[in-house]
Amino acid sequence: MRTQLLIVEDDAALAELLALHFEEQGYGTAIASTCAGAEAHLASHAVDLVLLDQHLPDGRGIELLRRLRAEDPELPVIMMTGLHDLDLAIEAIKEGALDFVHKPVKTQELELVMGRALESRRLRRELRVLQEEPAHPRTTSDFIGRGEAMLKVSKEIALTAASHANVLITGESGTGKEVVARLIHAHSGLSGPFVAVNCAAIVETLLESELFGHEKGAFTGAVERKVGKFELARDGTLFLDEIGELALPLQAKLLRILQEGTFERVGGNQKLTTNARIIAATNRDLLQEVREKRFREDLLYRLNVVTVHLPPLRERREDIPLLAQALMAKAAKKIHKPPLHITDGAEQALLRYPWLGNVRELENVLTQAMVHARDGLLTPDLLPSGPGEEPPPPATAEAPLKSLDEVEAEHIQRVLNHTGGHKGHTCEILGISRPALDRKIAKYALTLPQS
Numbered sequence: 001m002r003t004q005l006l007i008v009e010d011d012a013a014l015a016e017l018l019a020l021h022f023e024e025q026g027y028g029t030a031i032a033s034t035c036a037g038a039e040a041h042l043a044s045h046a047v048d049l050v051l052l053d054q055h056l057p058d059g060r061g062i063e064l065l066r067r068l069r070a071e072d073p074e075l076p077v078i079m080m081t082g083l084h085d086l087d088l089a090i091e092a093i094k095e096g097a098l099d100f101v102h103k104p105v106k107t108q109e110l111e112l113v114m115g116r117a118l119e120s121r122r123l124r125r126e127l128r129v130l131q132e133e134p135a136h137p138r139t140t141s142d143f144i145g146r147g148e149a150m151l152k153v154s155k156e157i158a159l160t161a162a163s164h165a166n167v168l169i170t171g172e173s174g175t176g177k178e179v180v181a182r183l184i185h186a187h188s189g190l191s192g193p194f195v196a197v198n199c200a201a202i203v204e205t206l207l208e209s210e211l212f213g214h215e216k217g218a219f220t221g222a223v224e225r226k227v228g229k230f231e232l233a234r235d236g237t238l239f240l241d242e243i244g245e246l247a248l249p250l251q252a253k254l255l256r257i258l259q260e261g262t263f264e265r266v267g268g269n270q271k272l273t274t275n276a277r278i279i280a281a282t283n284r285d286l287l288q289e290v291r292e293k294r295f296r297e298d299l300l301y302r303l304n305v306v307t308v309h310l311p312p313l314r315e316r317r318e319d320i321p322l323l324a325q326a327l328m329a330k331a332a333k334k335i336h337k338p339p340l341h342i343t344d345g346a347e348q349a350l351l352r353y354p355w356l357g358n359v360r361e362l363e364n365v366l367t368q369a370m371v372h373a374r375d376g377l378l379t380p381d382l383l384p385s386g387p388g389e390e391p392p393p394p395a396t397a398e399a400p401l402k403s404l405d406e407v408e409a410e411h412i413q414r415v416l417n418h419t420g421g422h423k424g425h426t427c428e429i430l431g432i433s434r435p436a437l438d439r440k441i442a443k444y445a446l447t448l449p450q451s
């Protein structure tokens with residue numbers, strides 16, 4: 001996507017010269033000869049950088065700069081000032097201009113200054129994204145999975161990464177969908193950031209502005225213009241987690257973006273373009289959701305150009321020992337306690353356990369064990385299925401087959417027993433929210449042991 005430059009200059013010959021020069025350099029350019037013209041252009045076009053002259057027929061450039069900064073504090077503006085106008089240059093910087101160049105403008109100097117301005121904007125954007133996002137594995141060595149099932153996944157990641165096609169990652173909660181999305185991004189060669197949005201964590205009305213941004217005054221509380229995740233993910237990846245939770249009106253909007261590559265901020269009429277690669281994830285069966293008319297079929301096919309399926313941990317138990325080591329090493333850095341030595345008994349327990357909350361549950365159980373361990377050993381009593389409790393029956397032909405509900409009820413009860421009925425810890429281990437736990441307790445009439 002071309003970088004869009006707005007030249008605000010009333011000297012038509014100079015404006016044309018600059019426009020021509022930067023068009024040749026690959027920029028998209030527009031010219032405004034007045035403050036009013038510049039503001040009108042900015043209200044209806046996406047602009048990456050403004051070149052602003054001080055003397056304009058309907059006002060001073062510095063005043064326009066002040067208004068532009070109030071409207072959008074992230075818009076980079078470069079002032080063009082007279083050679084001896086040092087006071088003005090200083091004032092412009094104070095008002096938030098990123099830089100200034102003296103007139104007569106030398107295009108080479110301007111190129112340098114513009115390059116710096118765009119780079120600083122990119123870094124600021126990335127910094128903001130990093131501040132918003134928790135750290136996650138970025139390299140394949142952080143991704144554990146040596147068994148058959150995960151080798152297949154690794155191969156899919158490698159094949160998918162460079163294609164830039166939209167990807168749908170499916171798998172139960174906690175199987176590592178976000179880890180895989182980040183790996184695909186890290187190996188894609190895309191220059192922009194990885195931006196994650198959890199579609200289930202934000203109420204529908206706010207999700208729209210989170211995704212698309214909003215204009216100042218678009219609704220009560222919109223005191224400033226907000227840049228949405230689609231804009232932040234420019235040249236990068238937008239990770240839409242729990243896409244199955246997206247409400248139907250937003251599904252329609254998302255479909256339009258995927259078809260046309262354009263969108264508008266909430267309360268705005270400016271058509272913005274996006275080139276973000278979309279990676280979506282879900283723990284739902286989207287085909288079933290389509291059959292039940294809760295998910296748009298056309299959207300599913302747009303998102304699902306490539307599918308990566310992550311099997312549940314209980315179907316790749318061979319990875320558990322290695323994962324346990326890696327997850328303890330990771331937790332050690334967070335809680336400042338050393339990783340534990342896994343005893344044979346504990347390894348057997350880890351291999352038997354159902355892990356309905358998958359890798360996240362394993363991570364939480366091990367972190368808790370590290371907190372409680374006394375002698376550097378991981379022993380079975382530190383794990384939810386400790387001594388005194390019956391291990392799950394082996395899956396032989398004679399063993400009675402249980403429904404998923406029965407297994408779930410039994411498992412949640414076991415974790416509740418382990419935490420002494422502490423709901424917060426139980427949620428952490430299971431990787432589910434507090435309301436979800438309360439619903440399950442009511443549904444299965446589970447009992448809360450007193451600690």
Ligand SMILES: Nc1ncnc2c1ncn2[C@@H]1O[C@H](COP(=O)(O)OP(=O)(O)OP(=O)(O)O)[C@@H](O)[C@H]1O
Nearest residue numbers: 142143144145172173174175176177178179359360
């Ligand atoms: N293969 C793996 N190797 C190392 N760590 C992993 C792996 N898979 C998952 N994890 C870790 O397990 C935790 C859960 O992973 P992640 O958040 O990616 O799961 P998810 O499937 O996106 O979950 P949800 O559906 O609940 O959003 C994270 O802390 C992640 O770092």
